[in-house]
Amino acid sequence: MQKSSLLFESSSAALNETFAWAKEQALSYAHLDDPVGPWYEAALPGRDAFCMRDVAHQSTGAHLLGLRKHNKNMLRQFAEHISGSRDWCSYWEITKEGLPAPVDYTNDSDFWYNLPANFDLVDCCLRQYQWTGDKDYIEAPDLVNFYHHTVSDYVDRWDKDRDGLPEHYTFYGRRGIASYMEDGNHPLVAGDLVAALYAGYRAYAEIQKLRGYEGYYQKYSDKADALQTMYREQWWNKQMGRFYGAILQDRSFYTPYYASAQYLPLYFRLIDDAEKLDKALLDVVKHGGNNVEERSYLAEIYYQHGLSDFAYSLLLELSHPKMPRREYPEVSYSVITSLITGMMGIAPSAADRVLVTQPRLNPVQWAAAKNIPVWSNEVHLSHNGHQESVLENVSGPAFLWEPQFSGEWTTLSVNETLIDAKIKQVKGVGPVSWARLNVAPGERYIVKAVE
Numbered sequence: 001m002q003k004s005s006l007l008f009e010s011s012s013a014a015l016n017e018t019f020a021w022a023k024e025q026a027l028s029y030a031h032l033d034d035p036v037g038p039w040y041e042a043a044l045p046g047r048d049a050f051c052m053r054d055v056a057h058q059s060t061g062a063h064l065l066g067l068r069k070h071n072k073n074m075l076r077q078f079a080e081h082i083s084g085s086r087d088w089c090s091y092w093e094i095t096k097e098g099l100p101a102p103v104d105y106t107n108d109s110d111f112w113y114n115l116p117a118n119f120d121l122v123d124c125c126l127r128q129y130q131w132t133g134d135k136d137y138i139e140a141p142d143l144v145n146f147y148h149h150t151v152s153d154y155v156d157r158w159d160k161d162r163d164g165l166p167e168h169y170t171f172y173g174r175r176g177i178a179s180y181m182e183d184g185n186h187p188l189v190a191g192d193l194v195a196a197l198y199a200g201y202r203a204y205a206e207i208q209k210l211r212g213y214e215g216y217y218q219k220y221s222d223k224a225d226a227l228q229t230m231y232r233e234q235w236w237n238k239q240m241g242r243f244y245g246a247i248l249q250d251r252s253f254y255t256p257y258y259a260s261a262q263y264l265p266l267y268f269r270l271i272d273d274a275e276k277l278d279k280a281l282l283d284v285v286k287h288g289g290n291n292v293e294e295r296s297y298l299a300e301i302y303y304q305h306g307l308s309d310f311a312y313s314l315l316l317e318l319s320h321p322k323m324p325r326r327e328y329p330e331v332s333y334s335v336i337t338s339l340i341t342g343m344m345g346i347a348p349s350a351a352d353r354v355l356v357t358q359p360r361l362n363p364v365q366w367a368a369a370k371n372i373p374v375w376s377n378e379v380h381l382s383h384n385g386h387q388e389s390v391l392e393n394v395s396g397p398a399f400l401w402e403p404q405f406s407g408e409w410t411t412l413s414v415n416e417t418l419i420d421a422k423i424k425q426v427k428g429v430g431p432v433s434w435a436r437l438n439v440a441p442g443e444r445y446i447v448k449a450v451e
Contacts, residue, residue, distance in 0.1 A: 001027055001028055001030075002027045002030040002032070002065075002066070002067070003027070003066070004023060004027055004065040004066045005066065005370075005371040005378075006023065006064055006065055006066070006336075006340075006369070006370070006371055006372065006373075007369065007370040007371060008339055008340075008367070008368070008369045008370075009367070009368055010361075010364050010365075010366060010367035010368070011364055011365040011366050011367070012312075012363075012364045014316050015312070015315065015316065015339075015364060015367075017319075018315055018316060018319040018335060019335070019336075019339060021319050021332070022319060022331075022332040022333075022335035022336050023065065023332075023336065025327065025329075025331075025332035026040075026061060026062070026065055026329070026332040026333050026336060027065060029041035029042075029045075029329050029332075030062075030065075030067055030070060031096065034096035034097070035096065035097045035098050036073070036077065036094065036095070036096050036097060036098035037073040037077075037098075038067075038069045038070040038073045038074075039070055039073060039074050039096060040058070040062060040067060040070050040074075040329070041329045042054035042055045042058050042074075042329055042330070043093055043101075043329070044328070045327055045328065045329065047093075047095075047101065047103070048095055048096045049093050049094060049095045049096065049101045050074055050093065050094055051092055051093035051094075051101075051104075052078055052090065052092055052093075052114075052117040052118075052120065052121055053114065053116075053117055053120060053180055054293075054329065054330050055071075055074050055075065055078070055121075055124070056117070056120040056121055056123070056124040057296070057297065057330055057333070057334065058329065058330055058333035058334070059071045059075070059124050059127070059128060060127060060131065060337045060341060061332075061333035061334060061335070061336035061337040062333060063128065063131050063132065063373065064336050064337070064340050064372065064373065065333075065336060066373060068132055068134075068373070071128055072128070072134070072136070074094075075121065075124065075125055075128065075143070076140070076142055076143065077091075077094050077098065078090045078091070078094070078121055078146070079121075079142045079143050079145070079146035080142050080146075081094075081100075082118075082145070082146050082149055082150070082154075083108070084153070085108045086108050086111070086113075087154070087157045087158065087176070088118070088149050088150070088153045088154035088157055089111070089113045089117075089118070089154070089176075090117075090118070090121075090146075091104075091105060091111075092104050092105070092111065092112050092113050092114070092117065093105075093112075109175075110173075110174075110175065111174070111175060112174045112175070112177075113174070113175055113176055113177065114177045114179065114180050114182075115158060115166050115168065115176055115177060115178050115179075115193055116179070116180055116192050116193045116195075116196035116197075116264075117196075118146075118150040118154050118200065119150065119196040119197050119199060119200025119201075120196050120199070120200070121146070121150075122146075122147050122150055122151070122199075122200045122203045122204055122207075123196070123199040123200055123202070123203040123268070125137050125143060125147070125203070125207075126138075126203040126206055126207055129207075129210075129350055130347075130348050130349055130350045131348055131350075131373075131374065131375075132350070132375065133350040133353075133375035133376065137207075138207050138210045138211055139211065144207075147204050147207060150200060150204075151200060151201060151204045151220060151223075154166075155197070158176060164223075164226070164227070164230075165189050165193070165194065165197070166178070166189070166193065166197070167188050167189055168186065168187065168188060168189075169188070169249070170186050170249060178190050178193050178246070179191075179192050179193055179246065179258075179260060179261055180192050180260040180264070181246075181258060181259060181260050181261060185246065185248070185254065185258075186249065187245075187246035187247060187248055187249070187254060187261075188246070188247045188248060188249050188251065189246065189247045190245065190246040190247075190258065190260075190261040191231075191235065191243055191244065191245050191246060191258065191261035191262060191264065191265055192260045192261045192264035192265070193261075194227060194231055194235070194265070194270065195231075195264045195265040195267070195268040195270040196264065196268060197227060198224050198227045198228060198231075198268060198270045199268035199269070199270075201220045201221075201223045201224035201227065202220075202221070202224045204216075204220050205217045205218075205219075205220035205221040205224065208220065210351055227270075228270060228272055231243070231265070231270055231271075232271070232272065232273050232276065235253075236276060237253070237255060240255060240283075241279045241283060242257070242262060242279060242280050242283040243262065243265060243271075243276070243280055245257065245258025245259075245261040245262055246258055246261055257283070257287045259287075259289050259290050259294050260289075260294055262280070262283065262284055262287070263284045263289065263294070263297060263298060263301060264297070265280070266280060266281060266284060266301045266305065267297055267300065267301050271428075272427065274427055274428060277305075277427065277428045278428065281301075281305050281307070281428070284298070284301070285302075285307065285310055291325070292318065292323065292324070292325045292326065292328050292330070292331050293328060293330050295314065295318060296318065296328075296330045296331050296334040297334065298310075298311075298314055299311040299314045299315050299318070299334065299335075299338040299342060300334065300337060300338050300341065300342050302314065302342075303338060303341075303342025303343060303345075303360050304342065305428050305429065306360075306406075306428070306429045306430070308343070308360045308361065308362040308363075309362050309363055311338060311342055311343070311360075312343075312362065312363060312364065315335055315338055315339070318331050318334075318335065319331070319332075319335055339367075339369070340369055340372060342360060343359075343360050343361060343364070343367060344357065344359070344360075344367065344369050344381055344383065345357050345358030345359060345360050345404070346372065346374075346381065348374050348375065350375060352400070353375065353398075353399040353400060354399070354400045354401075354402055354436070355374060355379070355391075355399055355400070355401050355402065356402045356404060357381055357383075357389055357391065357401070357402070357403055357404065358403075358404040358405065358406070358432070359383035359385070359386050359387075359388075359389060359405070359406075360406075361383055361385065361386060362386075365384075365385065366382065366383060366384045366385065367382065367383055368380070368381070368382035368383075369381050369382070371394070374396075374399075375396065375399070376396045376397070377393060377394070377395060377396025377397070377399065378394045378395045378396065379391060379392060379393055379394060380392040380394055386405060386406060386407075386449075387405060387409075387448055387449040387450075388446065388447070388448045388449075389403045389405075389446075389447050390444065390445070390446045390447075391403070391439065391444070391445050391447075392442075392443070392444040392445075393439045393440065393441055393442060393443050393444075394442075395441070396441065397441060398438055398439060398440045398441060399438075399439055400436050400437065400438060400439070401436070401437045401438075401439045401445065402434055402435070402436050402437075403434065403435065403437070403445075403447040404432050404433065404434040405421075405432070405433045405434070405449040406429070406430065406431075406432060406433075407430075407431055407432075407433060407449070408423055408431045408433060409421045409423075409433040409449040409450070409451065410433075410451055411449075411450050411451045412433070412435050412447055412448065412449055412450065413446075413447065413448040413450050414435070414437060414445060414446075414447050415445055415446055416446075418450070419435060421433040421434065421435060421449070422434050422435060433449060435447070
């Protein structure tokens with residue numbers, strides 16, 4: 001079985017067991033010696049395959065477990081198979097032989113495809129760049145080709161009414177479903193498609209900025225901003241206190257709670273109105289997801305929006321031996337992601353080599369993660385309560401560390417030297433106090449919020 005040096009421990013014995021289970025379970029799905037190349041299972045167990053939605057969601061956890069080459073190979077497999085003959089879709093699901101999964105693909109005119117997937121993958125690839133610093137994610141011709149066709153030809157081909165949103169018409173059948181929801185509603189457009197399109201535009205803009213193309217950056221930033229405004233102004237259901245989940249075939253809004261279409265706008269950070277964001281978040285807490293695949297997204301969302309207690313409870317629930325279908329690969333990978341990016345609050349930025357951290361521990365008293373892979377570095381990070389963080393640059397060159405702490409703190413202690421804290425407002429979370437420190441190879445810093 002694949003090995004990983006990632007370690008995690010905390011004051012919660014139950015959470016430590018959750019990490020141990022998730023690490024072993026996730027690594028059991030990783031493979032090296034099949035015709036497709038390095039890959040991990042990202043579909044129903046036993047299919048020996050990986051599908052686009054699952055890979056996009058599992059990839060951060062996979063990176064943290066040392067599966068960098070698996071991620072890159074799988075993402076490039078999807079990128080290489082984008083085709084005009086499939087209306088700029090790729091293969092939704094690829095087998096360990098490197099072929100389209102027969103359960104989902106008959107021919108180029110008859111195959112399963114969920115329209116948010118291309119955009120989800122562009123967003124995923126930018127995230128992998130931020131974690132790895134691997135410039136192939138912003139420069140490799142096959143990936144750049146996929147990004148370009150996705151934000152241009154793919155949108156044009158599926159947007160028949162030219163309103164800027166791809167649509168699904170019922171006569172399409174399983175080809176071009178307008179949501180990750182796989183039910184009988186067959187919406188014309190769903191909220192998760194709008195959110196994924198927004199994230200795809202944002203990611204593509206950032207990729208082009210990194211490549212030095214400011215014109216493309218501005219163009220697709222503007223497209224993302226326009227989508228955000230449209231969603232905020234046209235999709236809000238004031239009576240229900242949440243956004244509509246979908247537009248139906250008769251172009252009426254679908255009012256009931258619609259799972260993926262309600263929580264993915266939070267996951268992709270589409271919502272920019274603080275009051276509506278709070279209401280939408282509470283609505284997701286109330287209704288949750290329909291199955292373990294959907295619920296595997298929620299802990300990440302809760303941590304990112306300050307609901308650490310809910311996230312903690314959900315992680316224990318998802319990993320419990322009595323949880324039906326906890327062996328679905330997405331569950332174990334998402335647990336790893338939620339602990340490191342959620343509870344430990346790690347967010348890397350590759351181009352400027354800034355590593356942001358923020359403790360989100362409730363109800364845990366302390367937590368520590370070791371051998372976290374970031375760029376060409378490995379770091380150790382621990383949090384003691386919400387006012388103390390310790391970071392060690394175990395290996396790799398210097399970088400900038402931005403320790404953050406919730407609330408307004410005027411002073412931080414850095415290895416017992418007092419410095420002024422900076423303060424910024426984070427939408428949906430509140431004030432955050434922070435500083436930036438240059439961390440040389442082998443250095444260890446203890447930072448405390450003191451007053």
